[in-house]
Amino acid sequence: MSTRRSKLTRRALIAGGGILGCCVAVSAAGTATFFLANQPESTVGDLAFTTPLDIPPLLEGEPDANGRKIFDLTLQTGRTRILPSGEAETWGVNGPFLGPTLRARRGDVVAFAVRNDLPEETSIHWHGMHLPAIMDGGPHQMIAAGEAWSPEWTVDQPAATLWYHPHPHGETAEHVYRGIAGLFLVDDDESDRLDLPREYGIDDFPLIIQDKNITDGGEMSMDTGSFFEQVGGSANFGILGDTILVNGTWDPYLDVTRSLVRFRILNGSNARFYNLGFDDDRPFRLVATDNGFVPGEPVDLTRLQIGPGERAEIVVAFSEGDDVVLRSFELDGLDRQIGGNDSFDVLNLRAAGPLASSPSSPDDLGSSGQAPTVPDDATERDFELDGHNRINGQEMDMTRINEVIPAGALEVWNVRTNGQPHTFHIHGATSWVLEVNGEEPPAHLRGPKDTVFIGPDHAVRLAVQFDTHVDPGTPYMYHCHILKHEDNGMMGQFVVVEPGTEADVPMTIDGHADH
Numbered sequence: 017m018s019t020r021r022s023k024l025t026r027r028a029l030i031a032g033g034g035i036l037g038c039c040v041a042v043s044a045a046g047t048a049t050f051f052l053a054n055q056p057e058s059t060v061g062d063l064a065f066t067t068p069l070d071i072p073p074l075l076e077g078e079p080d081a082n083g084r085k086i087f088d089l090t091l092q093t094g095r096t097r098i099l100p101s102g103e104a105e106t107w108g109v110n111g112p113f114l115g116p117t118l119r120a121r122r123g124d125v126v127a128f129a130v131r132n133d134l135p136e137e138t139s140i141h142w143h144g145m146h147l148p149a150i151m152d153g154g155p156h157q158m159i160a161a162g163e164a165w166s167p168e169w170t171v172d173q174p175a176a177t178l179w180y181h182p183h184p185h186g187e188t189a190e191h192v193y194r195g196i197a198g199l200f201l202v203d204d205d206e207s208d209r210l211d212l213p214r215e216y217g218i219d220d221f222p223l224i225i226q227d228k229n230i231t232d233g234g235e236m237s238m239d240t241g242s243f244f245e246q247v248g249g250s251a252n253f254g255i256l257g258d259t260i261l262v263n264g265t266w267d268p269y270l271d272v273t274r275s276l277v278r279f280r281i282l283n284g285s286n287a288r289f290y291n292l293g294f295d296d297d298r299p300f301r302l303v304a305t306d307n308g309f310v311p312g313e314p315v316d317l318t319r320l321q322i323g324p325g326e327r328a329e330i331v332v333a334f335s336e337g338d339d340v341v342l343r344s345f346e347l348d349g350l351d352r353q354i355g356g357n358d359s360f361d362v363l364n365l366r367a368a369g370p371l372a373s374s375p376s377s378p379d380d381l382g383s384s385g386q387a388p389t390v391p392d393d394a395t396e397r398d399f400e401l402d403g404h405n406r407i408n409g410q411e412m413d414m415t416r417i418n419e420v421i422p423a424g425a426l427e428v429w430n431v432r433t434n435g436q437p438h439t440f441h442i443h444g445a446t447s448w449v450l451e452v453n454g455e456e457p458p459a460h461l462r463g464p465k466d467t468v469f470i471g472p473d474h475a476v477r478l479a480v481q482f483d484t485h486v487d488p489g490t491p492y493m494y495h496c497h498i499l500k501h502e503d504n505g506m507m508g509q510f511v512v513v514e515p516g517t518e519a520d521v522p523m524t525i526d527g528h529a530d531h
């Protein structure tokens with residue numbers, strides 16, 4: 017990691033320069049890497065697809081005598097051969113790199129033993145989960161090196177593809193990048209009823225897409241090829257890697273054996289956006305977004321933009337003999353800082369033999385993901401994400417409560433960006449996009465969300481359904497999920513309290529991590 021001093025030096029170099037103004041300063045600094053790194057990256061047509069896609073093991077919890085489901089997770093370091101050129105030091109959960117896919121059902125009481133065998137303190141956050149703030153695993157629930165943390169809660173939300181990752185304030189980007197991440201699948205009666213592919217590793221696959229920079233010796237580099245990391249300062253979007261991994265696998269292929277396949281896609285990257293589609297432009301159906309099923313009809317797409325922290329479940333039809341590539345195409349109008357003009361081959365899908373038939377893809381996904389009707393007198397709050405990692409002019413402060421929310425509230429949050437793109441994530445709540453720049457959102461934003469893309473100088477109007485776990489002393493977070501922005505302070509804290517007690521809530525808290 018670069019030191020604070022070198023960042024300040026770079027910041028001083030570009031003082032007064034806007035994002036585009038940086039170019040001059042960097043060419044003055046004379047780094048050849050910049051000129052290379054600032055070219056669009058592309059691996060289209062370059063991969064041989066020689067490595068079978070790794071499928072993370074499924075962990076469904078061991079039932080104990082009290083009917084709880086017990087999950088043991090150990091955070092550890094390891095060595096992983098990401099590229100053939102050598103091994104990288106990686107971090108993982110119950111293994112050297114990435115973590116198992118967790119699975120639970122609505123109504124389950126889940127209990128975790130999270131043991132931190134990493135060399136430093138961290139936390140594990142359950143992204144998208146509705147749960148008490150003290151179990152959320154944000155920056156107030158740190159796990160010291162060598163210690164364990166035992167959160168427990170009742171899963172009570174619609175079926176969805178959630179995920180888990182570290183959330184130590186200021187270090188989230190590094191800890192996620194090193195490899196601590198995994199999916200957390202929630203099932204319910206509705207997901208049982210819908211006739212969707214659901215056999216894990218057979219016709220229902222996780223696809224955790226991440227970008228890394230790998231050195232010639234095969235190590236994972238914390239430096240980035242990104243011009244923006246090099247210049248630091250307000251234009252800093254963090255790591256933008258040129259090696260794309262799926263479930264930690266580089267150059268991956270997957271043998272398809274069913275006529276219909278469901279992919280649960282997580283953009284687990286620090287900053288990079290993807291614009292996913294197939295090289296033959298075949299259509300696919302979007303059936304679920306971050307927090308559950310798309311209401312009513314699935315959305316037929318040929319491209320899907322997905323930003324850091326977002327999830328999407330898609331269903332794709334295959335025929336015998338298919339040999340297609342899942343690709344990330346260039347994104348119109350999104351620039352270099354989040355990889356907008358890059359393109360990558362992501363995963364080769366081969367349907368060589370005869371395909372067993374899968375469940376069909378239902379034309380009606382029910383109403384579990386339907387946006388609630390927002391009453392006219394709903395509380396509205398405004399948030400501005402600026403170009404200096406601040407929200408409403410303030411940097412994240414662990415001791416400050418920014419917002420107090422009455423339990424169960426359905427509110428309108430108006431979130432605006434200033435110059436840069438961001439992805440806005442709210443813990444412990446489900447959001448629906450009501451408007452983008454005053455207009456009805458595109459069809460792929462109809463579903464329930466917890467992490468929402470907001471383009472440069474865009475305004476998004478969100479309906480936010482908060483949960484009912486009250487705790488005036490322990491905040492949840494909201495923040496940009498471009499991890500460098502989050503680490504640099506683009507984050508705020510809210511508490512959920514008994515309605516009517518809002519005025520009594522202390523607006524400062526002990527900022528030290530509690531256990």
Ligand code: C2O
Nearest residue numbers: 141143325441493
């Ligand atoms: Cu995915 Cu606050 O986190």
Ligand code: CU
Nearest residue numbers: 142143144443
């Ligand atoms: Cu989260």
Ligand code: CU
Nearest residue numbers: 438496498501
């Ligand atoms: Cu951001």
